Amino acid sequence: MGRWEPDARDRLVRAALDLFSEQGYENTGVAQIAERAGLTKSTYFRHFRDKREVLFGGQDELLELITEGVAGAPESAGALTAVEAALVAVAVAFTEERRANGPRRLAVIASNDELRERDALKMAGFARAMKDALRQRGVSELDADIAAELGILAFRRGYARWLETGGDFAAVARRALEEVRVAAASLERPHPSN
C-alpha cells in the first residue's frame, strides 16, 4: 500500500484535521482532504474506507495489541494484571504524531453526533476484545466484564492525561488503572444494614 508515499497516511490525517478544524467536519469532503495532502482521492481510499475513518485509523492495530497484551500476561496473572498488560502493549501505537493530533481529533469528534457514536462503538469494541481475551484465559464472565470496563475507563483517562503530559503512554495508563481500581474497590456497599 503506497510504498512510494511512505507518509501518505499521516499527511491525510493532518490535512483532514486541518480542514475539519478550519471549516467543520460536515463541510469537508474526501476530495478536499486528498487535495490538501497533495494526494489523490484513490490514495485516500487505499488508506481509509470513508471520511469518518480518517479519525479512527489504527483501530485494528489497537484491537490486536489489546488481545495480544492480555494473552501474553503471565499465566498466574489475575484479570486486572492482564488488563494492565494490554495497556502496556498498546503504548507502542501512541506516538508523538498521534499525540500532536490528539486534541484536535477529540474536538472534532465531540462536535458531531455521528462521530461520538462511532467513538463509543470503538470503545465498546476495545472492551469486547479485552473481555474475550480474558475469557480465553479462563477468567469468569463477570470478572472479565468488570475488568474490561475498568480497563477501558483507565484507557480513556490515561489517553486524556497523556495528551496533556506526554511521556510514556504505558506509565500514564498504568497509573490510571491503579486509580480506577482503588476507586472501584472503595465504592460503598448500597445496603450497610444487610
Added chain:
Amino acid sequence: MGRWEPDARDRLVRAALDLFSEQGYENTGVAQIAERAGLTKSTYFRHFRDKREVLFGGQDELLELITEGVAGAPESAGALTAVEAALVAVAVAFTEERRANGPRRLAVIASNDELRERDALKMAGFARAMKDALRQRGVSELDADIAAELGILAFRRGYARWLETGGDFAAVARRALEEVRVAAASLERPHPSN
C-alpha cells in the same frame, strides 16, 4: 398518538418479532410489519422512526427513569446506592409483555451487526445518563464513571436473568448489582510489590 388503537404499539412489536424470527430481519420491511399487525404503514411511523426502532422502543422512557431514579435517591446515598435506585426505578417498564418478547428480541439483535451496534449505543446512552445524574449529585468524575459502568453491567445481567426467571425486575437487578459490586471490590491489585 393512536388513542383509537390502544395496543397498536404492542401489536407492531409482536408482528415485527414474528416476521424477524420467521424470515430474518434483513428480509422484512416496515410495510409487511404493519400488514401483519393489521395496521397501516403510517401508524407504524407514528410509533417508530424506522424498522430498527421497533426493537429499541421505550429507550427514552428508560433514560428518564434512570435519571429520575438517581436524582431521587436520598441525599446521603453514595454512588452505588443511587445507581441501585435507578435500577429499582426502571422496573416499572419491565412488564410481562416485555419479558415475553425479550428472548426473540435478543436473538434478532444478536443476528445483525447493525443491531448489535445500535444496542451498544443504547447501553452507552444509559451509562451516560447514569453518570450525568451522579455528577449532578456531586459524585466525582471517576466514581461516577465507575458506578455507571458497574450499574450497566448489573442492568444487563439482571435483564438476562429476569428473562429466564421472571418476577420483580427490581429485586433481580439489585441482586445483580450486589454481585457486580462484590466482584469489583475483589479484583486483585496488579502489583502486590508496589
